[in-house]
Amino acid sequence: MNAHPAAIDLARLAQATSPEGLLTGFELKAFPKGWLLSSPDGPRDQVFIVRSGRLRVYLAGENRELSLSFLEAGDIYTTHTPTYVESVAPTELWLMDTRSFARKLATDPSTTPVMMRVLGRLLSNAVTLIEDLAFREVPARLARFLLGLVERRGQAQDQGWLIPLELGMEDIASLLGSTRQTVSALINQWERQGILQRQGRRSLLIRSISALEAQCPGKP
Amino acid sequence: MNAHPAAIDLARLAQATSPEGLLTGFELKAFPKGWLLSSPDGPRDQVFIVRSGRLRVYLAGENRELSLSFLEAGDIYTTHTPTYVESVAPTELWLMDTRSFARKLATDPSTTPVMMRVLGRLLSNAVTLIEDLAFREVPARLARFLLGLVERRGQAQDQGWLIPLELGMEDIASLLGSTRQTVSALINQWERQGILQRQGRRSLLIRSISALEAQCPGKP
DNA sequence: TCCTGTCCGTCGGCCAGCCGACGTTTCAGG
DNA sequence: CCTGAAACGTCGGCTGGCCGACGGACAGGA
Numbered sequence: 001m002n003a004h005p006a007a008i009d010l011a012r013l014a015q016a017t018s019p020e021g022l023l024t025g026f027e028l029k030a031f032p033k034g035w036l037l038s039s040p041d042g043p044r045d046q047v048f049i050v051r052s053g054r055l056r057v058y059l060a061g062e063n064r065e066l067s068l069s070f071l072e073a074g075d076i077y078t079t080h081t082p083t084y085v086e087s088v089a090p091t092e093l094w095l096m097d098t099r100s101f102a103r104k105l106a107t108d109p110s111t112t113p114v115m116m117r118v119l120g121r122l123l124s125n126a127v128t129l130i131e132d133l134a135f136r137e138v139p140a141r142l143a144r145f146l147l148g149l150v151e152r153r154g155q156a157q158d159q160g161w162l163i164p165l166e167l168g169m170e171d172i173a174s175l176l177g178s179t180r181q182t183v184s185a186l187i188n189q190w191e192r193q194g195i196l197q198r199q200g201r202r203s204l205l206i207r208s209i210s211a212l213e214a215q216c217p218g219k220p
Numbered sequence: 221m222n223a224h225p226a227a228i229d230l231a232r233l234a235q236a237t238s239p240e241g242l243l244t245g246f247e248l249k250a251f252p253k254g255w256l257l258s259s260p261d262g263p264r265d266q267v268f269i270v271r272s273g274r275l276r277v278y279l280a281g282e283n284r285e286l287s288l289s290f291l292e293a294g295d296i297y298t299t300h301t302p303t304y305v306e307s308v309a310p311t312e313l314w315l316m317d318t319r320s321f322a323r324k325l326a327t328d329p330s331t332t333p334v335m336m337r338v339l340g341r342l343l344s345n346a347v348t349l350i351e352d353l354a355f356r357e358v359p360a361r362l363a364r365f366l367l368g369l370v371e372r373r374g375q376a377q378d379q380g381w382l383i384p385l386e387l388g389m390e391d392i393a394s395l396l397g398s399t400r401q402t403v404s405a406l407i408n409q410w411e412r413q414g415i416l417q418r419q420g421r422r423s424l425l426i427r428s429i430s431a432l433e434a435q436c437p438g439k440p
Numbered sequence: 441t442c443c444t445g446t447c448c449g450t451c452g453g454c455c456a457g458c459c460g461a462c463g464t465t466t467c468a469g470g
Numbered sequence: 471c472c473t474g475a476a477a478c479g480t481c482g483g484c485t486g487g488c489c490g491a492c493g494g495a496c497a498g499g500a
Contacts, residue, residue, distance in 0.1 A: 061356070064354075068347075080340045081344055105333075109326045112325050116335070119340075120300045127279070127302055128302070130353065131286075133350065134286045135282065177354045180477090181457090181458080184479060188479065201478090388447065389447075389449095399489080400447090401449085404449060404450085421496080
């Protein structure tokens with residue numbers, strides 16, 4: 001659910017201008033905003049590392065979409081999985097097809113641990129999402145989402161924690177597998193209860209962490 | 221959702237009695253039926269290959285369980301993910317901790333492709349399950365489950381396809397993220413409609429593949 | 441043969457949350 | 471300072487499917 005798989009040192013590494021070291025064999029390409037890089041039907045044979053920009057990984061049903069993750073600089077991904085990948089901002093990628101990548105792995109074992117960590121991260125995220133969809137209700141998912149933001153990007157204030165909100169209601173709903181209306185209603189209800197407070201359109205002030213935690217059944 | 225990740229040649233390889241070749245470094249262990257091998261809370265640092273028996277991989281919520289997969293001879297798995305793993309029959313495993321395994325991967329690149337395939341398979345299954353939970357309703361999931369069985373284990377008959385059903389209603393429901401009652405009601409409804417037919421307690425005769433396919437929105 | 445445990449079929453009540461609809465707020469570009 | 475489009479807030483109706491409950495069917499044990 002959370003983005004940032006293995007953003008550790010790759011973010012800096014990916015800033016290179018020529019493919020050296022771990023990047024050997026990758027090819028730099030740029031994409032405009034709104035470009036569909038991969039779909040479940042199309043070929044699924046690429047590995048890439050994000051140099052800059054922003055991508056959305058999502059699934060699509062009849063008349064709904066479920067975002068799995070947003071990828072940013074330093075994130076690595078493979079189109080092995082039947083998902084859609086779309087740039088939501090101008091984006092630069094280090095690209096490589098999986099066949100070459102497999103060869104690279106076979107000859108250069110130092111790449112393996114990175115790849116394993118990435119795949120492990122992806123799997124963990126997927127499992128967490130499955131748990132959410134199967135067991136938890138929307139309020140719990142939204143609460144966990146907000147708590148995650150506090151943890152990763154929250155700024156302490158005397159009134160509580162300020163978190164940036166670069167996503168609209170619609171986008172959040174899509175990340176949670178819910179709808180705009182439900183998410184909107186929940187946030188406004190919580191605001192009325194004093195749990196949080198809107199701070200302009202693009203940020204949120206969390207006034208009571210514990211009240212949000214109370215919405216999540218059984219999470220330490 | 222479907223079991224059998226990389227059952228290709230591993231099933232035979234795992235029959236060995238001493239750890240040679242790919243099995244180098246693994247340790248053979250036996251478990252009785254009903255043994256909990258791993259849980260989201262406990263240590264999650266093992267890789268194993270099933271030599272014989274049967275394991276269930278599942279998630280647990282407040283008062284429900286969701287089975288992710290059943291593992292059988294030749295299947296490989298890692299407890300990296302926060303899931304429960306339990307033996308549902310007496311089981312023999314080739315075990316190894318992830319640290320040693322990482323070292324093995326670094327020194328013996330031939331293991332890497334196997335591992336990548338396995339992880340890829342796990343990811344694909346996870347994504348498919350997410351799609352099901354997020355977009356499809358229970359009838360569609362059940363229909364796809366049955367169609368999968370026909371494809372993998374169906375025996376042609378003049379009346380239709382006979383499929384073995386070694387799982388009870390409860391187990392099937394757990395695989396689909398639904399309940400015993402709902403699944404039972406659906407199957408009996410389909411029986412009344414002549415789509416399928418019970419054949420004793422442990423097998424099912426599918427009379428109309430196309431009727432089942434009609435239950436799945438948009439799947440070629 | 442009966443008894444007892446396990447599984448299956450079916451019903452009615454109930455509710456989370458999806459959907460459509462419509463009004464209101466926000467904001468960028470003229 | 472307008473203005474149109476995009477995003478947000480809120481309402482009511484509707485329904486898939488969960489839950490509890492209960493009775494029947496089919497074992498295996500004694």
